[in-house]
Amino acid sequence: MDAEIIAMLGQDGVTNGAIYALLALALVLVFAVTRVIFIPQGEFLAWGALTMAALESGHFPATVWLLVGCGVLTLAVDAFSATGRRTIGRSVLWNLAYPLALAGLLWGLPIAELPTAARVLIALAIVVPMGPMLYRVAFQPVAEAPVLVLLIISVAVHLAMVGLGLLIFGPEGSRTQPFSEAQFELGSLMVGGHTLVVLGASVVLIVALYLFFDRTLYGKALRATAINRNGARLMGISPALAGRLTFFLAAVIGVLSGLLVAPITTVYYDSGFLIGLKGFVAAIIGGLASYPLAAGGAILVGLLESFSSFWASAFKDVIVFTLIIPVLMWRSLTSHHVEEEE
Amino acid sequence: MNANTQTRAAAAAPSRLSPKLVLGVFMVLLAAAPLVLPEFYVTLLNYVGLSALVALGLVLLTGVGGLTSFGQAAFVGLGGYTTAWLTTAQDLPGWLAFIGSSPWFTLLAGLVLTATVAVILGSVTLKLSGHFLPLGTMAWGISLYFLFGNMEFLGGHGGLSGIPPVSVFGYTLADNGQFYYLVWAFVLAALFTTRNLLDSREGRAIRALKGGMVMAESMGVDTSRARMVIFVIAALHACAAGWLYAHLQRFVNPTPFGLHIGIEYLFMAVVGGAGQVWGALVGAGVITVLKQWLQDILPKVFGSAGNFEVIIFGVMMVIVLQRARDGLWPLIAGLVPVREAQKTIDPAAAPLPRKAQPPMGETILEAKDVTRKFGGLVANNNMSLHVKAGEILALIGPNGAGKSTMFNQLSGVDTPTSGDVLFRGRSVAGHSSREIAGLGMSRTFQHVRLLPKMTVLENVAIGAHRRGSKGVLPAAWRLDREEEARLLREAAVQVERVGLKDFMFAEAGSLALGQQRILEIARALCSDPCLLLLDEPAAGLRLKEKQALAELLRRLKSEGMAVLIVEHDMDFVMSLVDRVVVMEFGEKIAEGLPAEIQKNPAVLEAYLGGV
The missing domain is CATH 1.10.3470 (ABC transporter involved in vitamin B12 uptake, BtuC)
Structure with missing residues (x-):
């Protein structure tokens, strides 16, 4: 193994690591605010990537129908439990009118001729709203349940979403166009343009999230909810709103990660899970609480993965997921009080 | 429910x-x-x-x-x-x-x-x-x-x-x-x-x-x-x-x-x-x-x-x-309407062996200059107190005085920053609450902690855990029945002792809050303790129930039990206990007989504010 290979593997590792970092941040965020361990994060990634692939090949993306279905379901749940006319009105607007309008718009657009930026926006517009809808339907009715129940629901939602993914995308995988074909020479190292896009996008997203949480009222409301749900509720922050907002952000991060990862590897309907789980390993390194540790862990996971795929490619996933054992051991040695759980 | x-x-x-x-x-x-x-x-x-x-x-x-x-x-x-x-x-x-x-x-x-x-x-x-x-x-x-x-x-x-x-x-x-x-x-x-x-x-x-x-x-x-x-x-x-x-x-x-x-x-x-x-x-x-x-x-x-x-x-x-x-x-x-099988209690089962009870008047628990800091906050400062066998001591104080923190230091849930806790002359600060339970200290909780779906009898039997020894395999193959009968008999005795006999086979969750507190006392007694720590036992009890509880505690005291209670109900405390320790802002401000405490100016100031 010479310096060039090390540099290449390192570049691969950091690129993947940046994507895992985004996922890890979303997982930490969702867990902190809603106590949901968000297994379906990977499905948002896969759906985003496959929607983009459909748009690129000029097809009408079938995820729109999923959006319409999700919307109708959410509206039904809202109608079943809502109290005021205004809430219903808003629900009709977001869960029925918006998906139908989007479907109509896409029907009229010449999909094959759209510029990349428009495709990105459309992919976001289709998949992201399903995040808050999912929260409303699956999690909001049991928001106060123990972490374990929320986790099992989360796994159940993941399974259902994988099945739906297979139904609408089929078993074939897709790879999308990189956002940049450029190549840069850095000494003896060739750096791909897409690598820079991934790193740049990750940094921009992380900074944007930081600003959102540090500077905006909604961001502060989410932080307050993460620290003390009841306290936040007494200050007038609706936990339901906080949950939906969190799932919205997680979906944005999921879809963007999907768009970033699809030019690097072929994405199948079920690829999201393994990619998401690697984000998990990173998030667990951060104890599901610390953002910087989670991001650092993600880079570590990315590097470990790229180097182990060089030495023992068949055992790449074994090595990455076994990493969790020493991490958990280290965590269990550093925490030594008897914990009281609900 | x-x-x-x-x-x-x-x-x-x-x-x-x-x-x-x-x-x-x-x-x-x-x-x-x-x-x-x-x-x-x-x-x-x-x-x-x-x-x-x-x-x-x-x-x-x-x-x-x-x-x-x-x-x-x-x-x-x-x-x-x-x-x-x-x-x-x-x-x-x-x-x-x-x-x-x-x-x-x-x-x-x-x-x-x-x-x-x-x-x-x-x-x-x-x-x-x-x-x-x-x-x-x-x-x-x-x-x-x-x-x-x-x-x-x-x-x-x-x-x-x-x-x-x-x-x-x-x-x-x-x-x-x-x-x-x-x-x-x-x-x-x-x-x-x-x-x-x-x-x-x-x-x-x-x-x-x-x-x-x-x-x-x-x-x-x-x-x-x-x-x-x-x-x-x-x-x-x-x-x-x-x-x-x-x-x-x-x-x-x-x-x-x-x-x-x-x-x-x-x-x-x-x-x-x-x-x-x-x-x-x-x-x-x-x-x-x-x-x-x-x-x-x-x-x-x-x-x-x-x-x-x-x-x-x-x-x-x-x-x-x-x-x-x-x-x-x-x-x-x-x-399918199946009859529920009820547990049988065998009154003929041999009683469980008991620990030798300490003689009346022996100092059971002693806290020496216990200090507990959480960062900059001093929750307990130089707290000292002691309880003797055959004595009821009350720890009182306004909300936020640090009583619960003190309680946690004594029972091994938490470890003091400095100072020592002696149980029958042995230092127990920093030991686990499980070990301390084994030595003969048992407790109840301010927020009742029961298994609501289990019967009163079984809940109480948890207290006797350390008095049995049969493990998983004998239990799985029913080789533990003799010991089990003895444990259940002991639990039944304690349930009767605290006056919950009529509810022996009821689900614990179906009891009123006051009864649940009494149940916790039975569970604590089931471990054969020589010291009881009771965290607000009278909260939520009606007058009759309070009188019955006071009666029970007096009886335990006369049998040589040492009791430490944290309580807000002053009528209950003053008519029952032998001595009182008063806390405010994490420190002891007074100690003495109930009658003295009621006249103590520092205590009046703490409870009623400056006059």
């Missing part, structure tokens, strides 16, 4: 069926099934049995113990691959070849291997808070799946074939109908041993895990050990299922041991009703049959092949957890 238990108690009329009869009918049906059913259904029942075995482990782990594993399929794989490799591989070294000579030896080998792996995984994850275990098992489930698929000697993704059939007493089980009896013998053995285990001293300790670690530890339960025990038992059940699977199929490959199957096992336990051993059977039946059926019809509906049943399973799971978290078993049990 309350109304529910009442109607059930009222309906426990003679018109109900005896549990033995229902069980007998079930056994006959089970035994006759392969003789009358077509081959297809016998095979299906074999798979139901295998799944039920795994789900049963999860009932114990998740439903009873509150821990979760998505990686049970990997343990099934461990059992399956161990026997597959040992019985088919050529050129094994001598001792391995010997193990491989009979499937029964490989079953043992698989169980030993699985227990080892489970202990290692458990020691890494079980100490962490609840959600790390499922995440860890998820990761380990994936790793093992890829390992099975990538190991040359395990046949890679193609798997291993040519596994020999199992022989029982020289009789070879070659077809599905014969194997059926082996599968269900395993399932029934697991079912009854699990049920026996839950109805024992160790079982109560396992069930106490859900009531909170602090309570269980204070009652002398080693909670880390209890968690490990159920994790290992669940893994062993899964391993046995894997062994059966390998010899039923006579072939293994990695597919049935993947994470998705692990998730399916958990679904079975939850759908069936994770708190009940019979729930495992129901869940395994429903999911296995439903899967078979959906795999038939869904591809026709959707026009292509794929695992579409997971969509239905996922949605079903969300609905079950949102609408009926106890699963299907309670619904089914409601259809």
